[in-house]
Amino acid sequence: MLRERFSTGTLLATGKPWRVRRFRLLLWGMALLLTSAGCAVKSPPSREELRQQALAGIELPAEWRAGGWPGPVADNWLASFEDDRLAILVAEAVTRSPDLRISAVKVEQAAEYVNLAKATLLPALNILGTGGTKSGGGDATSALQGIAAVASWELDLWGRLRYGRNGAQESYVSTMADFEFACQSIAASTAKGWFTATETLLQQQIAEEMVRSAELLLALTEKRYEVGVTGQEDVALAQASLGTLRDSAAQVDLAHEQAIRALELLIGRYPTAELKVRRQLTKLPGPLPVGIPLELIERRPDLIAAERRVAAAFNRIGEAKAARLPKITLNASVAAFTSEAIQLKDDWKNPVSGAGARLLAPVYQGGALQTQVEIRTLEQKEAVAEYAAKALRALGDVENVLAAIENLARRQRLLQRNVVDQQRAFELVQTGYRTGTVDMRGVQQQLLDLHAARLNLLRVQSEQLSQRVNLHLALGGSFGADFGNRRQQALNQ
CATH class of the missing domain: 1.20.1600.10 (Outer membrane efflux proteins (OEP))
Incomplete structure (x- = not known):
């Protein structure tokens, strides 16, 4: 059933695999570039x-x-x-x-x-799955059925x-x-x-x-x-x-x-x-x-x-x-979703993917880090x-x-x-x-x-x-x- 619903494209489908490959190459390229530019440990x-x-x-x-x-x-x-x-x-x-x-x-x-x-x-990889009936399952996301792969990697x-x-x-x-x-x-x-x-x-x-x-x-x-x-x-x-x-x-x-x-x-x-x-x-x-x-x-x-x-x-x-x-973490995800209760956008196509980065820079912590x-x-x-x-x-x-x-x-x-x-x-x-x-x-x-x-x-x-x-x-x-x-x-x- 789930495979049929995702006939337009899943993680293993052939909808547009070149996007996924290009995304992966871009992610690894950025990571290697930033890592090689990092400080060497003493x-x-x-x-x-x-x-x-x-x-x-x-x-x-x-x-x-x-x-x-x-x-x-x-x-x-x-x-x-x-x-x-x-x-x-x-x-x-x-x-x-x-x-x-x-x-x-x-x-x-x-x-x-x-x-x-x-x-x-090493990078962290997590799988997220969600599903529910037409009437929902008790929360806002239960009306969606789908699966997502989420990766994150903190650059050292x-x-x-x-x-x-x-x-x-x-x-x-x-x-x-x-x-x-x-x-x-x-x-x-x-x-x-x-x-x-x-x-x-x-x-x-x-x-x-x-x-x-x-x-x-x-x-x-x-x-x-x-x-x-x-x-x-x-x-x-x-x-x-x-x-x-x-x-x-x-x-x-x-x-x-x-x-x-x-x-x-x-x-x-x-x-x-x-x-x-x-x-x-x-x-x-x-x-x-x-x-x-x-x-x-x-x-x-x-x-x-x-x-x-x-x-x-x-x-x-x-x-x-x-x-x-500062800490820099790369994030990437690939997902496929469908729903019988929620109307998705007309141009929605599975799979969807995205990539980004998160920056966390400590500014003031009361001197805790220096201590x-x-x-x-x-x-x-x-x-x-x-x-x-x-x-x-x-x-x-x-x-x-x-x-x-x-x-x-x-x-x-x-x-x-x-x-x-x-x-x-x-x-x-x-x-x-x-x-x-x-x-x-x-x-x-x-x-x-x-x-x-x-x-x-x-x-x-x-x-x-x-x-x-x-x-x-x-x-x-x-x-x-x-x-x-x-x-x-x-x-x-």
Whole structure:
């Protein structure tokens, strides 16, 4: 029915198609001419320019002052620990962590904002249809039957829309970098939690050995008391020492359960404290190349995110400045109408088309547009200051970790010797107690010293592993090769 009514010409009819084609060519020609004549958008400050502005007066050294092995920083640091179970737990944590799911959603949101900003640069096309009976449908237009295609396109003469698109793209890259750093942080926390769980298990073993030693010492003291070699005082001291060590063992048991539960929560499991851990600490990998301070600024994801936030703020300034200038929008339409209730003009012929332009020039808005520019400018200053703060903290992180690693290596050598000496001393005082040359207080004190020396050595060995993970995180090295590739892909975008 509708096709028959429009037999004189529709959008798809052959009434006068050359008019439509000529109109389209004219519209596109005008748009391309005006767009090409528009202002080019400015680029945000380069990485070097940003570094000089944010870190003015700070000279980066050619190498780390706290030492470190020379060479480029490598990705895939998780594989260097050669612990398959740890790799499985990290993969589980990255997949199931609620915090990472939140970050992943933010990345998707940022990507959609980019699509939204890109859409503003394209023409908009809408279809309008209307119809009704002879008596009308309740409004003035319902007596008409027809269809219309309406197009509009805002010409981005001053770069406002392009600045908005570029700002959205920079925000997307920033969000991607934040997500990668969150993944690396989760991987690092999982690794350190795994090492802590093993440490507390080994602490349990040491505590149990100390309890057994105290039990043997109590049994020996009771026999000496029975034969009259010693008095009740020694028996009481031995019992008190055993009670203290048993209490310490109970505290270590709780610490081990809490460490396992914390690890289970981190990887997204219910905290049952049933996760089985290694019975020996993971072997500390060999020397780690640490690169140079300047490379840190270029590769660490949280610094890349801060750098891109500065670029996004720069583009928002351009967008705000362009908003003060006139807006020109091209409009065009093609339509076909008929009516059984309204008498159209005798010379009315379908389809009808038209084209035009709309100009909107802000004249006075109470200073709102200039205020918006000032706000965006201050936001960029804030972003630069945040970049500087993050860069200094990142540099300090590396220097502190390198110093801690060097200190822990020195302490390990000292404590290994100390454990040997304490064990030898304990054996000697035990022999002296049996022969009556040493009293119970000397034996108890030496037992506690041996216990403390073994725990200190274990703590240092576990801390060495944790600090190695901290160094990887501080240097910005990715825990997996795929995340290093993702970083490069995001930067290329």
